[in-house]
Amino acid sequence: MPTVNAFAATSASEPLSRTTIERRDVGAKDVLIEIAYSGICHSDIHTVRGEWGDIAYPQVVGHEIVGTVTEVGSEVTLHKVGDRVGVGCMVNSCRECENCLAGEEQYCLNGNTGTYASVDRDGTITQGGYSTHIVVVEDFVLRVPESIPFDKAAPLLCAGVTTYSPLAHWKVGPGSRVAVVGMGGLGHMAVKIAHAMGAEVTVLSQSLSKQEDGLRLGADHYYATSDPETFDKLKNTFDLIVNSVSAKIDINAYLSLLRLDGTLVSVGAPPEPLPVQVFSLFGNRRSFAGSGIGSIRETQEMLDFCAEHGIAPETELVAADDINEAYERVLASDVRYRFVIDVATLA
Numbered sequence: 001m002p003t004v005n006a007f008a009a010t011s012a013s014e015p016l017s018r019t020t021i022e023r024r025d026v027g028a029k030d031v032l033i034e035i036a037y038s039g040i041c042h043s044d045i046h047t048v049r050g051e052w053g054d055i056a057y058p059q060v061v062g063h064e065i066v067g068t069v070t071e072v073g074s075e076v077t078l079h080k081v082g083d084r085v086g087v088g089c090m091v092n093s094c095r096e097c098e099n100c101l102a103g104e105e106q107y108c109l110n111g112n113t114g115t116y117a118s119v120d121r122d123g124t125i126t127q128g129g130y131s132t133h134i135v136v137v138e139d140f141v142l143r144v145p146e147s148i149p150f151d152k153a154a155p156l157l158c159a160g161v162t163t164y165s166p167l168a169h170w171k172v173g174p175g176s177r178v179a180v181v182g183m184g185g186l187g188h189m190a191v192k193i194a195h196a197m198g199a200e201v202t203v204l205s206q207s208l209s210k211q212e213d214g215l216r217l218g219a220d221h222y223y224a225t226s227d228p229e230t231f232d233k234l235k236n237t238f239d240l241i242v243n244s245v246s247a248k249i250d251i252n253a254y255l256s257l258l259r260l261d262g263t264l265v266s267v268g269a270p271p272e273p274l275p276v277q278v279f280s281l282f283g284n285r286r287s288f289a290g291s292g293i294g295s296i297r298e299t300q301e302m303l304d305f306c307a308e309h310g311i312a313p314e315t316e317l318v319a320a321d322d323i324n325e326a327y328e329r330v331l332a333s334d335v336r337y338r339f340v341i342d343v344a345t346l347a
């Protein structure tokens with residue numbers, strides 16, 4: 001088993017630090033990837049801090065992975081040595097349940113195997129992308145189009161697909177009025193993708209401090225949610241609201257912004273419940289929904305869509321030793337708009 005460098009959490013409260021982990025030997029259907037870049041998702045922070053429940057330590061997180069194939073198993077047909085590839089939030093699923101058979105393996109009824117903090121098929125705990133190499137079964141590995149710069153491609157593997165999936169599912173297109181709540185890693189991708197799909201896009205951010213960026217990234221309108229007038233002005237406006245906020249917000253206030261048959265979909269995953277007053281749903285026959293990552297098919301579709309439309313996230317490269325500082329900046333909503341780890345700094 002190859003031993004590789006990694007950056008791991010050792011408890012819920014201590015800073016992450018350098019370590020080594022073992023990767024499994026490359027199996028017949030496996031691909032060995034030398035990781036070049038790994039994005040920092042707010043989910044990484046929720047996970048290592050135990051906010052979504054207890055986990056086993058040490059834990060390496062990171063599920064926005066891009067790199068180059070350096071070895072393939074004897075039965076691999078989808079990838080070859082030298083290919084530019086990506087790995088997102090899951091590395092396997094049961095492949096037998098109704099949802100897997102429908103190509104929605106992110107909703108595997110037996111639980112998809114998460115890229116980190118998940119029990120793998122061999123019983124070990126999966127370890128994610130803050131590391132120099134990863135071994136993944138070939139059909140959970142994505143092709144990264146040549147036109148997307150490698151470091152920019154990383155955040156697409158989670159932030160990209162997690163926002164693309166609900167936008168595609170609710171058939172956003174020309175004429176759709178879409179609001180994006182929170183303009184961080186996921187939110188800024190939602191703005192870019194919804195704009196490219198032809199929607200009229202509104203950002204609902206805590207303040208106007210990122211307004212100029214929002215408009216440059218493709219938003220048509222930008223409002224501060226700290227201004228109570230925003231909620232009066234925008235009542236009954238949107239077909240789809242994508243909530244990307246990592247903390248608890250007053251979901252009923254946002255539901256009032258939906259027009260007839262509108263849907264508020266939460267991709268944000270705060271540890272606390274978001275209580276819904278049913279009367280908020282009666283008016284305009286509104287829906288409150290959730291959406292988790294996206295399928296492998298959808299992830300490839302999103303990568304190809306981004307290549308075709310020239311979409312890439314706004315990123316700031318950080319060295320491995322700066323991960324803890326980057327976490328603090330994410331928590332302070334001081335990310336513009338995704339931190340990406342230069343994995344060469346882990347070598």
Ligand code: NAP
Nearest residue numbers: 042043182183184185186205206245246247268269292293
């Ligand atoms: P992020 O970069 O930290 O962005 C979250 C944004 O939410 C912030 O930039 C901020 O935007 C806003 N925000 C933060 N705290 C707030 C508060 N107390 N009140 C109101 N707004 C606040 O995080 P991310 O990586 O985009 O992830 C966002 C959430 O999605 C996390 O909970 C993450 O775990 C979850 N997630 C879910 C999935 C899924 O499958 N559904 C996948 C990936 C991530 P403004 O400054 O513009 O207000």
Ligand code: ZN
Nearest residue numbers: 041043158159
């Ligand atoms: Zn993520």
Ligand code: ZN
Nearest residue numbers: 094097100108
């Ligand atoms: Zn399944």
